[in-house]
Amino acid sequence: MISGLISSEIIFPSPFSVFKGIGFIVREDYFWISVLSTVKRGLLGILISVIAGCALGVFAGLKKRVRVFLRPYVSLIRTTPVVVLILIALIWMSSDFVPVFISFLIAFPIIYTNTVQGIIHVDKSLVDMAKVYGVGNSRILREIYLPSISSYLTAGVSTAMGIGWKAVIAAEILSQPKYSIGTRLIEAKIYLEIDRVFAWALVAVALSFIFDNLVRIVEKRTMKWKTMD
């Protein structure tokens, strides 16, 4: 509709041009390597943030002092504008690693906070039950605390992925690694190939959609018990 009103392909391409653009970019040599490189960077950043966010989140959830100590640092990461983080990262590291670092910084506070909340809300009567039966601390952590936080964690990963993809692509636009969706987007913009800009944007949206659904499928499969309560 907007395209019809504006009737200028260079400002807002028609859906037909966008689909044609998708057809073009999919046939290009660097399409798959660009998509896979972006996916790899995004997932790597999220994976690091899941490991760090979970480990620190469990620790902070159990120990109030750690929670209070980490609070200002987590707030700082959360409130600093993404663009500022990208610019700082550009000075510190190689263009290939900037999107990974940004994806980590965006996802970490979400996963950390969700993990802390999960630990705080663990049913203490279950922990007491395990203790009176002489179950060791490591088993209590693995078999009570971790399953208890799983729904908080999957919600965190899902949110982090949604925001993370946007941040990764923004970081790629500024850092321009050789193969990436961000680099392809900025190239298309420079050459005023607006249909390709929209086509790559659609690819990014599709990626976000696919991974969000993947998280939901994994959650459904691994947490069968939740649907039975």
Add this chain to the structure above:
Amino acid sequence: MENNGLTYKIEGLGLRYDSLILYKDFEIKIKKGSIVSMLGPSGCGKTTLLNVMGNIAKPDEIKVNDFKTLSKSFIFQEHRLLPWKTVYDNVAFVIKKRIDEKQMQELVNEYLRQVELLEFKDYYPGELSGGMKQRVAIARAFVYPSDVLVMDEPFKGLDVRTKRVVMETFIKAWEKDKRTVVFVTHDVEEALRLGDEIHILDGPPVKVVEKVCTKGVFRDMRTETLEFRNLRNRLKCLLDGVCEVLDGTGENDEE
């Protein structure tokens, strides 16, 4: 764990909550291999006694506590099953890593058979009724190699019919594995049905106002003898009297 006349003792127990003296020089003897019902009004301090036995509450003073070093299994008011584990895994949870896998399987299946839940072993707690969940908790308590089984009002909140089924299941399991049971309740009928001995408590400070020895003659849930009825009525009156005294103090909310 045979009933050889020996007892487990608590002597000289003293415990206070702020200004409230809950226990003062309290003592109790529990015959090994028997079921001892602790009957008392809500808030009189029964659960605290279980917590002392289970090393959950620390007394201010205690001269003898045989329970300290004993291994204990628990059946709580709520089932306390792990919702992400199946019935089998919930029962196995308390003995995992203590015995080998094969032995564990046999033991868990055996106790699940006893509580008539073997065919539900792959179900999650969310798929079971309240009574079934409490039967899983019974299997979990018996599968654990404990010297003493501690029960804190495990039938509370169950409807009459379900309560009867769960109590029968418990009696059946206990008949096969007669370990020492300390059972806390405010329900006279439950105390009489299960107990070999019934200690009627009053307080705070908690004291045993009467001890009734039934030797477990009322465990057949289908019969209600005149003796049972008379005893039930007498204990109800006694407990109601205790309740009135307690209600008058207004200081009975610590449980």
